[in-house]
Amino acid sequence: MKRLSVVLIIIGFAAWFAVSAAGRDVVRIALDWTPNTNHTGIVVAQALGFFEEEDLEVEIVQPGPTASIQLTASGQTDFGVSMQEYVTMARAEGIPVVSIAAVFPHNTSGFASPLEAGILSPADFEGKRYGGWGSDLESVMIRTVMDVYEADASTVEMITLGMLDFTTAVRRDFADFYWIFYGWQGIHASLEGVAFNYLPLTELSDALDYYTPVIIASERMISQSPEVVRRFVHAIARGYTYAVAEPAAAADALLAFAPELDPELVHSSQAWLVTQAIGDIEQWGRQRLETWSAFAAWAYENGLIEQAIIPEAAFTNVFLPAESSE
Secondary structure, three states: OHHHHHHHHHHHHHHHHHOOOOOOEEEEEEOOOOOOHHHHHHHHHHHOOHHHHOOEEEEEEOOOOOHHHHHHHHOOOOEEEEOHHHHHHHHHOOOOEEEEEEOOOOOOEEEEEEHHHOOOOHHHHOOOEEEEOOOHHHHHHHHHHHHOOOOOHHHOEEEEOOOOOHHHHHHOOOOOEEEEEHHHHHHHHHHOOOOEEEEEHHHOOOOOOOOOOEEEEEHHHHHHOHHHHHHHHHHHHHHHHHHHHOHHHHHHHHHHHOOOOOHHHHHHHHHHHHHHHOOOOOOOEOOOHHHHHHHHHHHHHOOOOOOOOOHHHHEOOOOOOHHHOO
16 A cells, blocks of 8 residues: 555656646745645645646745735735634734635644643643743733633743744753644654643634634635635545545655655644544644634633634635535
8 A cells, every 4th residue: 555655656756847838827835934734735735646637737925923924914825724723813803815615624723831841730730931922922822721620720830932932842841831732843853752741622612623724715816716626625635534544555645745854743633633634624724613603702712812803704614615615
């Protein structure tokens, strides 16, 4: 099976490079980070010719963690990978981007801490050091989950670490707890022998069980080229569905696209994400109004956005394969 998967990947990439853009719509998608298993379905759609079958030629670009919103909104890229929190904040500022599919049905991030920190619940955050990006979002998230336990969030020391990875931060004792995406940073830490406790956001707050990542397009793109959007979403839906059915082959596709990645991490991460990819939804990509409404209300109530947004305008399911549309 592995040999066949590699052959399919090679054939898929060769076909993509060999065929010209003539007769196809050429589009670009901006990733939200360096290539990782959140992006596997996009890479698979390219490698196995799913984009070609939808008469699309797709360029994958890597601008950075927040630039995908600006690139997509301005038309420099047609699509982007982002997160519900960024889409919510962008729309509150009048930036017209829309989530057209959710990669996972639930949030796959949470708070992680080395075992010696003794953190078993948000109540144990009291008096501890938090290492993160230094954003308002993080401080409000911490206060929200601590309030449930009537713990004092003002006792948490906030330390800005930027893009430093979780494993390195733990080994250097930079902080006592961190916000991580388990499917990448958590898996990496486990493979490196780092023992840690993990508190998933899905178990701490309904408002924080939001979609991350999501696929976005601009309102203009949706209005002017709805058929291109539909074909693009159908292709990546096939890609992500394939990644669930064939995680080893999908991991090989990602490694072929980004050979600098660690094979053990990619395969282990992809295997874990299979357990998160479908969940309690009928099919990949579907988003719920209550999820968008809960996060938008929480963000507004906590001052993360100055203008309330209309949740119904922030996302759509209409471009998904018919069986997953409302």
